[in-house]
Structure formats: C-alpha cells, structure tokens
Amino acid sequence: MLKISRLPHLFFLVVALACSAASLAVDKKTDEAVSFVTQRVTVFGEVEHKLSLGVAELRRFPLQRIGETNLVCQSGAEAGKLENFVGVRLRDILEKATIISREHNDLKKTIIIATASDGYKAVFSWNELFNSPLGEGVIVFFEKNGAPLDDIEGRLAMVSMQDLRTGPRHVRWLQGIEVLRVAQ
Ligand SMILES: Nc1nc2c(c(=O)[nH]1)N[C@H]1C(S)=C(S)[C@@H](COP(=O)(O)O)O[C@H]1N2
Ligand SMILES: [Mo]
DSSP, rough: OOOOHHHHEEEEEEEEHHHHHHHHHHHHHHHHHHHHHOOEEEEEEEEESOEEEOOHHHHHHEEEEEEEEEEOTSOEEEEEEEEEEEEEEEEHHHHHOOOOOOTTTSSEEEEEEEEETTTTEEEEEEEHSSSSGGGEEEEOOOEEEEEEEEETSSOOOEEETTSSOTTOBBBBSEEEEEEEOOOO
C-alpha cells in the first residue's frame, strides 16, 4: 500500500522523470539542428557570377542592423521575435551576382528560391524584390545580439520583414539562393 507520507517522494520522482524526458526531447532537437547548420550560401542559376558567401564575405556588403521584427507563423500564431540582428539585403547579393537578362521581359519571369539544408524552400519573385517596398526588408542575416546564430537557425538565415506572416519566409539553415526563369 502507498502511504500518504510517501506521496511527496512520488511527486518528485514524477517531476524528475518528466524533466529528463523533456530535456531528452530538447537534446534531440538540438542534435538534429547541428546536422542542418550551414556555413555558406551559394547563389546560382540564372546569374552571371555564381557566388559562395560565408559570414566574412557577407560582411563586405552594406550591413543592415535590425532592432526587432515579429515572427508570425503561417497559421497566424505568434512565433516570437527576431532581435538585434545584422545582415545584408538579398537585393544587394543578387546585384553582385547579376541576374542574367537577355531580353527586355526576362526579369519579370524570374523567381528567387531560398533553400535550406533541411529541404525547406521559400520563393520570391524578381518584382517583389526589386520593384516593391517588400524587397528592402528581405535580409540574409548572420549575427544576433552580437553573436553568431545558434544551431537552431544555423550560421546563416533569412527573413522577409514586410511579410504579413513572417514565419514562412524566415528561412533557417540557409544554403542556397537559386535564380530561376519560370516562364518563356
Ligand atoms: N529551414 C527551415 N526554416 C524554417 C522552417 C523549417 O522547417 N525549416 N519552418 C518555418 C516556419 S513554418 C516558421 S513559423 C518559422 C518559425 O520560426 P522559428 O522556428 O524561429 O520560431 O520558421 C520557418 N523557417
Ligand atoms: Mo510556421
């Protein structure tokens, strides 16, 4: 029979077990994240100059220092904030790579796909980036609160700050920026 005097012990045992299960779950998530971390992003596809950019190379672009931006999930749920981060405009990166444009209307048929090492992808159009106010807020970033990004974001990530829901184009573990012509 369980004595009443033993109940506190039982309570602590249950709490301890629950805590270690929770920390196991966190460890698993962190382990998985480590395997997705990227150190460089490749700019490729319909560009004149293919680029491979790590933090050192990114620092040579005009730096954008952002105070804070909200993260809102695709569902509309609040997903926290990005604070005190430093990065560069995707537009500036693409200008350096120079999107190939042979005919007057080529750029209007061009999209830019941000890809991550976990297979996540988010798409932008050339018009969005270069012909709308949204473009100014699309930032490839590599520093937060004065430190490199942690494993959950990788060393390189991206966000589109003018999106109504910023979560979907907050790309963690950024690996590629592909420029693609999608119509003839
Ligand atoms: N690489 C990668 N980036 C991703 C995701 C993902 O699964 N993989 N999920 C996205 C979704 S759905 C949201 S809401 C935000 C959430 O940002 P957070 O994970 O920093 O809260 O990340 C986005 N970026
Ligand atoms: Mo999301």
